Amino acid sequence: MIEDGPQAVVWAAAVAGAAAEDDWSLLDAEETARAGRFHFAADRDRYVRRRAFLRRLLGTECGLDPRHIGFMRSPQGKLALAPGLDAALHFNQSARAGLTVVAVSRHGPLGVDIEPYRRLDDLEALAATVLTEREQGELAAIDAAERPAAFLRAWTAKEALLKATGDGLMVDPKAIELAIGRDPPHLRRCHVDAAAAWSLLNLDGLPDYAGAVAAQDPGLQIALRRVDARSLGS
Numbered sequence: 001m002i003e004d005g006p007q008a009v010v011w012a013a014a015v016a017g018a019a020a021e022d023d024w025s026l027l028d029a030e031e032t033a034r035a036g037r038f039h040f041a042a043d044r045d046r047y048v049r050r051r052a053f054l055r056r057l058l059g060t061e062c063g064l065d066p067r068h069i070g071f072m073r074s075p076q077g078k079l080a081l082a083p084g085l086d087a088a089l090h091f092n093q094s095a096r097a098g099l100t101v102v103a104v105s106r107h108g109p110l111g112v113d114i115e116p117y118r119r120l121d122d123l124e125a126l127a128a129t130v131l132t133e134r135e136q137g138e139l140a141a142i143d144a145a146e147r148p149a150a151f152l153r154a155w156t157a158k159e160a161l162l163k164a165t166g167d168g169l170m171v172d173p174k175a176i177e178l179a180i181g182r183d184p185p186h187l188r189r190c191h192v193d194a195a196a197a198w199s200l201l202n203l204d205g206l207p208d209y210a211g212a213v214a215a216q217d218p219g220l221q222i223a224l225r226r227v228d229a230r231s232l233g234s
């Protein structure tokens with residue numbers, strides 16, 4: 001559960017491997033149909049496991065059976081609790097490879113994003129598509145061995161902010177400008193007014209992943225909790 005204090009809790013859970021009957025049984029008809037549309041079994045299992053995990057987590061936070069959690073989705077795709085449920089509870093999810101993270105807060109909207117650290121052979125081209133010229137210049141000045149990680153940290157920070165505002169990739173990531181290489185990320189400008197009201201933090205503590213949380217919470221603090229995806233709300 002989220003404790004008192006100005007903090008977002010980020011729950012991280014491994015979701016690789018086969019989904020169990022216990023996971024499937026939590027999904028509603030729409031989620032079950034979406035699961036059925038995945039081409040590869042591994043993708044389907046990951047989706048079922050991460051959605052079951054989200055339901056268990058929100059069920060625990062709301063004091064409800066995970067099957068009774070209802071969702072709504074904004075036109076831009078952001079998932080939220082259905083009307084009538086805990087209106088003060090904000091959450092956002094990200095999943096990559098075998099890991100999912102869910103950030104929850106009672107201090108306003110938030111966004112979370114993760115990316116596995118990896119070699120990026122096409123880094124310069126990639127940077128040109130999502131970083132401003134100033135950001136690209138700052139990235140190029142970083143030691144070559146450190147550059148992919150610096151890029152992934154900046155990229156997850158931008159995505160976290162785009163997810164916090166709910167815009168997602170409908171907004172050009174270049175509308176956000178960060179000071180590359182700073183921890184916590186330093187926001188120079190962004191696509192929404194009152195940029196100062198948004199806080200950005202790197203998600204440290206996931207050794208193989210870059211990650212970031214953005215929230216409309218000037219006093220943002222993050223507590224990271226690693227859990228078993230099936231251990232909550234049972």
Ligand SMILES: CC(C)(COP(=O)(O)OP(=O)(O)OC[C@H]1O[C@@H](n2cnc3c(N)ncnc32)[C@H](O)[C@@H]1OP(=O)(O)O)[C@@H](O)C(=O)NCCC(=O)NCCS
Pocket residue numbers: 075076077078079092093094095096111112113114159162163164165166167168169170
């Ligand atoms: C939102 C977006 C940035 C997510 O990026 P991603 O790195 O591929 O995926 P992640 O695993 O980090 O996040 C996916 C989750 O983010 C959430 N999400 C989706 N759109 C979102 C938005 N606009 N704002 C905040 N969160 C969003 C959802 O919960 C989604 O999981 P779900 O579909 O299972 O519910 C990206 O998918 C996007 O903007 N796409 C373009 C917009 C679009 O296609 N919208 C669909 C309209 S229905």
